[in-house]
Amino acid sequence: MWKANLAFIVGLSIMACPVSSQAQIITATDTTSEASVQIINTPYLLQPENRYGAVWVALDKNTLKNGRTPLQKGSYGTVEAQEKVCFSSNETKKSKILVIFINTKSQPLTITSTNLSPAKSLSDASDRNKTLLVALDNMTLTDTITSGEEDNWRKGNPKKISLLSGSTAWIEPGIHTLKNVGREKSEFITIEW
Incomplete structure (x- = not known):
């Protein structure tokens, strides 16, 4: 280099x-x-x-x-x-x-800072965009994906996301509920493509 x-x-x-x-x-x-x-x-x-x-x-x-x-x-x-x-x-x-x-983008990126207290949730829906989650603290979240038509929503099984400070995780397009299942506040940045 x-x-x-x-x-x-x-x-x-x-x-x-x-x-x-x-x-x-x-x-x-x-x-x-x-x-x-x-x-x-x-x-x-x-x-x-x-x-x-x-x-x-x-x-x-x-x-x-x-x-x-x-x-x-x-x-x-x-x-x-x-x-x-x-x-x-x-x-x-x-x-x-x-x-x-x-490397690629089809629209301006949406960047958001979030603080989630223990046992609190955040819901987000994006049918076409991937989201990069950047952990600012060590944290454990669950990600529950909801699928189906509006009249017939079906919640999936929660998927555990454990990240160290500075680690990242990709969230696939869809309707997601992120819940802080840790004992401390979770602070993170989301970048939506």
């Missing part, structure tokens, strides 16, 4: 933003026709060279965007193709960001 430097002027100082050579793909299953997902240590220069750009999610609270904007854990945004965004840490230890490189 090649390295490059980009300097940002911050007040009177200059901050270097080398491209990290420590990028790691979470799992092979997170590379699909829709996207490729990586957890990346800072400092990192994000400059998507693909057609559709990328989505980023801060996994730590000590991340800076372009050397000056502090990000909270769960902050997210998009970067268009060929646009440049620098991520760094505002502490001595490295921070982590999750980057989703968009």
